[in-house]
Amino acid sequence: MIERDNKGYVVHYDILGLTYWMLSRIEEIGRRDLDAHGRFPATASHAFRHEYLDRPIVDEWMHILGQVIERQWPRVKLKENIFEVKVSHDVDRPSRYAFGGLGQLGRRIAGDVVKRRELSSAVRGPLVRWRTRDRLDEADPYNNFEWIMEVSERYGLASAFYFIAGRTDPRKDGDYEVEDPAIRHLLRRIHTRGHEIGLHPSYATYRSADLVAREADRLRRVCAEEGIRQEKWGGRMHYLRWEQPTTLRAWEAAGMTYDSTMTYADHAGFRCGTCFEYPAFDAVAGQPLNLRIRPLIAMECSVLGDQYMGLKKSDALDEFAKLKERCRAVRGAFSLLWHNSELRTPDERLLYESVLSV
Known part of the structure; x- marks a missing residue:
């Protein structure tokens, strides 16, 4: 793959092409082999079929390229990243x-x-x-928010809580209103403790910039009424529904800072081939977007759910640990989604803390 000649090094692999293809999610554009929720499944992806979904392949290649650069130009100092953990919680059911x-x-x-x-x-x-x-x-x-924040603080983390601020499918969306006094109190508590509030657009919004913007404005308005100010506003699509690049543009049009939807519902891993945040790009229009992509590496129900990977607790911990270690190896970010409604029992809480501590 890599050889040295009298002029330097020759890399016999299109690293930049792979990076563009993975980060822009080109293989997902115009696909019709979708699941019941209109999602592109992991099982249809090139990464799953060729057994590299569990590797941050873009980051691995960038690491190799970095080694080549350092050998060719020893005085060049490349940026050194620090491994981090990002935890988030989709608030589908606060009660x-x-x-x-x-x-x-x-x-x-x-x-x-x-x-x-x-x-x-x-x-x-x-x-x-x-x-x-x-x-x-x-x-x-389901009211375990104080416990979640306490655990995050113990590990030096700030949790991000993503709230639903609309209802486009009563069967699948949240049963609460962000204006409810109890939800307002929860928003204030999250902000006071130094954690993050974000948006979880409702089920049928993923193809509509207007609907995403309406729900984003509603959440920001309620937060402003409660004296909550944030430099960044991010979130994740409900049910991880996504259409490339339609949903990207909807997030940008809503004035959001970042999106953290990018994982597969049916299998944990590196959907974008990376565990680093990166700028969004519309490959259809050929335009960079004013939006950041924060890849999600694992969702608890992808690993534990019977309809998905269906792993038992001990095997699930091994899977989370493997993905986390591969993020650590490239000094990236292990981004973990765990719903508050899946932290009811002592066993569920023990597994969650074990994933954070491993």
Whole structure:
């Protein structure tokens, strides 16, 4: 692949072409082999079919190129990056019982009692709903935000919480309004503790710049009313729905700073071939965009969900650890999504902390 001649080094590989192809997600443009949610699946990708989805291949090649540069020009000092962890939480359900209609409350209690054998939910559900006024109730199993922030602070991290600020599909979107007093209180707590607030555009917005902008404006307005100011506004699409480059342009038009959707729902790994944030580019229009892409490396339900990778807890920890180590090897960022609603039990919390500490 690489040889030296009397003039220097010759690299027999199109590193820049690979980088452009991966970062611009050219293989996804115009695809029709999509899943039930209109998403390009990992199983259809070149990386999955050729078994390099679990490697930051762009970063690995850049590392090799860096070594060649240093050997050819020893006085050149390349930038040295520092490995970091970024944690984020899509707030699909801030409460198990407080929002939505009474029918939904009944179904959730029935699910707790019948499926999970949580008989106490028959009492806890109505009680949590009644007590949730200007803040989320402490007995609510989904209200673990203070715990999440405490864990992040213990590891020197700042969590990013992405909120839904619209409803384009009542069956799939959040059952809360960002104007609700309890949500306003939660936003203030997140900001006061030094963590980040971001947008989680609703289910049917991924092809509509107008809808994304409307929901972004709504969230920013509520935050402004609560005295919350942020230099950066980012987020992630609900259900990881994405159409390249339509959704990119929607994010830019909404005035967002970055997007962190770029992973596959059905398989964790390096969808863009990198674990570094980078500037977005519209390959169809041939234009750079005023937006940053922050690749997501792993989502908890991609690894644990029966409909996706379906790994057991011990195997799941090994998978998270492998991906994290590969980010560390190239001094990139291990970006992890873990929903607050998937941190209910001691076992779930233990696995989450184990991923952070490994």
